[in-house]
Amino acid sequence: MEVAIVHPADRPKRAPYTSGVTFLNCRSIEDDEIEPGMIVVGGVPCEFTGSTIGPRLGPAAIRTASIVIDWRWREPGPDGVIDVRDGTVVRFRDDLSLGDVGDFTMYPPQLEPTTEAIRTRMRGIVARGAFPVMLGGDHYVSFPLIAGYHDAKLNAGERKIGYIQVDAHLDLQDDNPTHGTHWHGSNARRASELPGIDPRNMVWLGLLDVAWRDEWDFVQRSGATIVTVDQMRDRGIERTVAEALEVAGRDCDTVYLTVDIDVVDSAAASGTGYTNFGGLTSREFLRTLKALGQSDKIGGIDFVEVTPPRDNSGVTAYLAALSLVEFLGRRILER
Numbered sequence: 001m002e003v004a005i006v007h008p009a010d011r012p013k014r015a016p017y018t019s020g021v022t023f024l025n026c027r028s029i030e031d032d033e034i035e036p037g038m039i040v041v042g043g044v045p046c047e048f049t050g051s052t053i054g055p056r057l058g059p060a061a062i063r064t065a066s067i068v069i070d071w072r073w074r075e076p077g078p079d080g081v082i083d084v085r086d087g088t089v090v091r092f093r094d095d096l097s098l099g100d101v102g103d104f105t106m107y108p109p110q111l112e113p114t115t116e117a118i119r120t121r122m123r124g125i126v127a128r129g130a131f132p133v134m135l136g137g138d139h140y141v142s143f144p145l146i147a148g149y150h151d152a153k154l155n156a157g158e159r160k161i162g163y164i165q166v167d168a169h170l171d172l173q174d175d176n177p178t179h180g181t182h183w184h185g186s187n188a189r190r191a192s193e194l195p196g197i198d199p200r201n202m203v204w205l206g207l208l209d210v211a212w213r214d215e216w217d218f219v220q221r222s223g224a225t226i227v228t229v230d231q232m233r234d235r236g237i238e239r240t241v242a243e244a245l246e247v248a249g250r251d252c253d254t255v256y257l258t259v260d261i262d263v264v265d266s267a268a269a270s271g272t273g274y275t276n277f278g279g280l281t282s283r284e285f286l287r288t289l290k291a292l293g294q295s296d297k298i299g300g301i302d303f304v305e306v307t308p309p310r311d312n313s314g315v316t317a318y319l320a321a322l323s324l325v326e327f328l329g330r331r332i333l334e335r
């Protein structure tokens, strides 16, 4: 029997699990209000590519968790707060250019129109000169997001894009027996096939458990760089990040960053699809994101796999929001 599948891509609508708050209480904007240099937050609430139930609730949870950070930093008024690590006064920049475009339209469970919608909207956001900060959703969304980023950069005359993935896993599987070629275990593999991406400029930070044979073989033959959690500890976080930026950015015009929260030990961040023990501590993770945020070469980030139904006390969403503030650091704060 033939099944007619309707792709209602011409009927965009707001998903019922879309959040009502914006990241850090920032301005809610439409895409056509984006100005060059603006930090643009968007939600990509997808979870139908082989994930645990819950990642679609990630954007709402991260935005909600960010509100307490906004309160904590703004409540004292214009004098700012003191960073106890070095005694400096820190406040949100007066010229802060930060907007939240809300959540992208999803077409669950239809992968093609969802993929196309994410890629097209991301391309438009980046083409307007935004610094995109995209909240997943499961890790599959990273592929159409980087594809849209890639399209906009190549259209603007850039040629090569570096790639850093902070994750316990490689997500390099070519063809999963159950999920096929497009799911949250293949996002990096599909990204590696984009014309502007050379696997020798792809770096993984925080690998922890097992990989499948074809993922491992890909790394061995492609010249990609992988760094395990233990290697990060041995070398030191800041040095590891500096080396990763060097490799990912070599001969590249820009670097794209994707962060999977499951790189953090599940004892600290239970709210994700796959339980890991021995991953980065919350402190190491915050330092990693802060160090990555020092780079001008990184031009966009997605942050994925926060899974609120598995999140004890909401700490995983809060860690996500706090690490994004650490990453955005000098872009949103002045000292």
Ligand SMILES: [Mn+2]
Pocket (backbone or CB within 6 Å): 139, 167, 169, 171, 184, 260
């Ligand atoms: Mn992942």
